[in-house]
Amino acid sequence: MTATVVHKFGGTSLADAACIRRVAEIIAARSESRRVVVVSAMAGVTNALVRAVELAGARDADGYGRLLADLERKHRDAFADLLPPNVARELGEALDKDLAEIRDVLHATTLLRRHSRETLDLVTGYGEIWSARMLSAYLASRGCAAVWIDAREILTASWKDATPEIDWTSSRARLERWRAARANAPATFVVTGFIASTEDGVATTLGRNGSDFSASIFAALFDADEIHIWTDVDGVMSADPRLVPEALTLDEMSYDEAMELAYFGAKVIHPSTMAPAVERGLPIFIRNTFRPELPGTRIHAGPSSGFAVKGLATVESIALLNLEGTGMIGVPGTAQRLFGALRDEGISVVMISQGSSEHSICFAVPATTADRARAAVERAFFAEQHHGQIQRVEVTSGCGILAVVGDGMAGRPGIAAKFFSALGKARVNIRAIAQGSSERNISVVVDAPDMQRALRAAHSGLYLSSQTLSIGLVGAGSVGTEFLRQLDSQLSRLKQDFDVDLRVRAIATSKRMLLSDRPIDLGHWTRALETNGEPVDLERLAAHVHAEHLPHAALVDCTASDDVARQYDSWLARGIHVITPNKRANASDIDYYRRLRRSNRAVSAHYLYETTVGAALPIIQTLRDLVQTGDEISEIEGILSGTLSFLFNSFDGSRPFSALVEQARSLGYTEPDPRDDLSGMDVARKMTILAREIGLSLELRDVDLHSLVPEALQRGTVADFIEALPRHDGEMETLRRDALANDKVLRFVGRVTRGGEASVGLRAYPNSHPFARVHLTDNIVLFRTSRYSENPLVVQGPGAGREVTAAGVFADLLRLASYLGAVL
Numbered sequence: 001m002t003a004t005v006v007h008k009f010g011g012t013s014l015a016d017a018a019c020i021r022r023v024a025e026i027i028a029a030r031s032e033s034r035r036v037v038v039v040s041a042m043a044g045v046t047n048a049l050v051r052a053v054e055l056a057g058a059r060d061a062d063g064y065g066r067l068l069a070d071l072e073r074k075h076r077d078a079f080a081d082l083l084p085p086n087v088a089r090e091l092g093e094a095l096d097k098d099l100a101e102i103r104d105v106l107h108a109t110t111l112l113r114r115h116s117r118e119t120l121d122l123v124t125g126y127g128e129i130w131s132a133r134m135l136s137a138y139l140a141s142r143g144c145a146a147v148w149i150d151a152r153e154i155l156t157a158s159w160k161d162a163t164p165e166i167d168w169t170s171s172r173a174r175l176e177r178w179r180a181a182r183a184n185a186p187a188t189f190v191v192t193g194f195i196a197s198t199e200d201g202v203a204t205t206l207g208r209n210g211s212d213f214s215a216s217i218f219a220a221l222f223d224a225d226e227i228h229i230w231t232d233v234d235g236v237m238s239a240d241p242r243l244v245p246e247a248l249t250l251d252e253m254s255y256d257e258a259m260e261l262a263y264f265g266a267k268v269i270h271p272s273t274m275a276p277a278v279e280r281g282l283p284i285f286i287r288n289t290f291r292p293e294l295p296g297t298r299i300h301a302g303p304s305s306g307f308a309v310k311g312l313a314t315v316e317s318i319a320l321l322n323l324e325g326t327g328m329i330g331v332p333g334t335a336q337r338l339f340g341a342l343r344d345e346g347i348s349v350v351m352i353s354q355g356s357s358e359h360s361i362c363f364a365v366p367a368t369t370a371d372r373a374r375a376a377v378e379r380a381f382f383a384e385q386h387h388g389q390i391q392r393v394e395v396t397s398g399c400g401i402l403a404v405v406g407d408g409m410a411g412r413p414g415i416a417a418k419f420f421s422a423l424g425k426a427r428v429n430i431r432a433i434a435q436g437s438s439e440r441n442i443s444v445v446v447d448a449p450d451m452q453r454a455l456r457a458a459h460s461g462l463y464l465s466s467q468t469l470s471i472g473l474v475g476a477g478s479v480g481t482e483f484l485r486q487l488d489s490q491l492s493r494l495k496q497d498f499d500v501d502l503r504v505r506a507i508a509t510s511k512r513m514l515l516s517d518r519p520i521d522l523g524h525w526t527r528a529l530e531t532n533g534e535p536v537d538l539e540r541l542a543a544h545v546h547a548e549h550l551p552h553a554a555l556v557d558c559t560a561s562d563d564v565a566r567q568y569d570s571w572l573a574r575g576i577h578v579i580t581p582n583k584r585a586n587a588s589d590i591d592y593y594r595r596l597r598r599s600n601r602a603v604s605a606h607y608l609y610e611t612t613v614g615a616a617l618p619i620i621q622t623l624r625d626l627v628q629t630g631d632e633i634s635e636i637e638g639i640l641s642g643t644l645s646f647l648f649n650s651f652d653g654s655r656p657f658s659a660l661v662e663q664a665r666s667l668g669y670t671e672p673d674p675r676d677d678l679s680g681m682d683v684a685r686k687m688t689i690l691a692r693e694i695g696l697s698l699e700l701r702d703v704d705l706h707s708l709v710p711e712a713l714q715r716g717t718v719a720d721f722i723e724a725l726p727r728h729d730g731e732m733e734t735l736r737r738d739a740l741a742n743d744k745v746l747r748f749v750g751r752v753t754r755g756g757e758a759s760v761g762l763r764a765y766p767n768s769h770p771f772a773r774v775h776l777t778d779n780i781v782l783f784r785t786s787r788y789s790e791n792p793l794v795v796q797g798p799g800a801g802r803e804v805t806a807a808g809v810f811a812d813l814l815r816l817a818s819y820l821g822a823v824l
């Protein structure tokens, strides 16, 4: 059994009474023989105290008064919620005393008109005292004996070079004394994080977010075996999850990696935490208070597994200074003088970059220190500037640093290339670059407005498969729903075997849409759409799918809508790939059609529409292969309506034509209004698409269309139509008999010739013709070409139905993935 474990709970874990109950449960469930529980102030409390001090300095007594009243209420509410009344009262009294003291100090500050470092240190540390008192009292009230320690009575610290330094000898001795005075102390200690006192016994702090550091200091003092840092995320993640929704939780990392990440702004752990833990080789676990069943991230000395790149972090509000001049070339000691001057000013340098020509040195400092840094450098190099050996000290403010961290980057070629190419693709300008020779960190300085784009692009370049597609489905009707079902069943296989990562991030029906940052669970999207859906807005949907941080975006249109089809050109122009079984766009005016095909080339957005003709049958692709390889198409002829195919395949005289229409309708083979099929308009659209594919400038209206809907029945309701249709059976029967007399059968076909003649209508074919031998709802197309002149090329098979159409759309999606580099 582990002997001693230090647990640190951050402010987010102690946000309110409910959180504190959770924390107590975690502690009570632990089995180690001794626990040291280091606590932060409740979330937001330190910030409020800092603000109160600033307001006092600015003589705003009302302002800080309100803040203190809020703090009082927040704590009293929690006391009342958690503790028996008498204990709550006791804690309330102690709180009153502290607040009175704070008011005195702030009043004095108001008189002095400025606040001192000491005031800030004293006042900001109270939050930890209140939360430690509260947690230990709550633990005791639940039967878990606990004692709280005011760390100011134990830790001796002083500030040197803008970092807190622990006096270990003194701290150890004070803890010894504290413990000697409490021989029967229970097994649970609740310790205030963040605070300490100076040699002279004056209150001080370990700096913002210093509770992590407190945890590792107490781990050293108590000779602990492990440190658990409890927070509100599952562990250390590959990037700040608030900035990068795709960030992954890491299972383990080395101290060095954690240190670099923390230094570069990964707020989840403070860099100072590492030293005492490293010295003793203590593992540090970063864990989620709200999901204690998870193991979290283990930070330890050992070599770490998995990813070469562990994480990305950013530092905001940076200024870049550049010292340039011939006077520095070959002059020893320049860097020393430069950085010595900055050190004397107490300015910390975040990053340094010097080219080997020594013509310039460029370094990054926190923006707030930029003016002082420039002045210090100008002073240090006054003579050189005067004599012209140094031309200028240039300051660029409004920058940030993006760092990529990972032990595994050492000696592994290609990572920098991926990083920079991702930034390049995202159009991020890099102002400066630094890579330490440990190769554990590559840092770049970029303009602040580019920061988030840079971070997301780099994260996706380094972590995501380059075939990661952000997908939106418009039209979740019968084909759309089936497409999602098929996709769902293959997602993990495609990811595992081919590294194709298909992420459906938007789904829209005609009324509602669901947008999600994380991939939508395709097993339960209908429910999610109901609960989290919003009114459809195609513009927002497209913008959401076209997420800058994901390598590719595709929209799948499974509607039959003109309005949606009208959006394709704007989608393609933005670089969004479009996949569709919707014929509307390709059959609309030729100018629009041409625009779609052109924009496709200009921004390399692919436009795929195999399923607009013959569902999943390889018709468009076959035609395209013929054209691309230089074959000359003389004629395309085909049965391209599953409904009409069925009707004439079954029309053998045993039943009247109207009865077959009725049957097809009841089998679901027709549109709700069968006239939509019988009019031949759908076939005319398909012929227009095929004609354009071979380079003809055909409009839909140029197709010579012979509708099967009798003139008299073109208007009226569906019911009227069904009722009246039998009256026209005679005409149809005559046509059938005439054909039969010549050993022929009737077929409803579309035809287009190279000369641009296009027609759609009923024709008779000899029994030996391929069209006479089709079944059920089969489609069939004959391509007569110069290469296939004797015998046409034939494509035949089921050319309608939700399953095959959905599969065709899916196949187009995979074709897109392979255009984007997947090897399927």
Ligand code: ADP
Binding pocket: 009, 010, 011, 012, 013, 040, 209, 230, 231, 232, 233, 235, 236, 237, 238, 239, 240, 241, 242, 265, 266, 267, 268, 269, 311
């Ligand atoms: P606590 O109150 O527990 O100290 P903080 O808010 O200080 O919590 O730190 C935890 C937060 O750090 C997380 O909620 C997360 O948003 C942020 N964060 C930034 N970078 C990372 C990272 N690389 N991994 C995990 N969390 C990170």
Ligand code: ASP
Binding pocket: 010, 011, 040, 041, 046, 047, 127, 193, 194, 207, 208, 209, 210, 211, 212
């Ligand atoms: N409460 C302090 C802060 O907010 C210390 C900490 O939470 O780590 O900075």
Ligand code: MG
Binding pocket: 010, 209, 267, 268
């Ligand atoms: Mg923190």
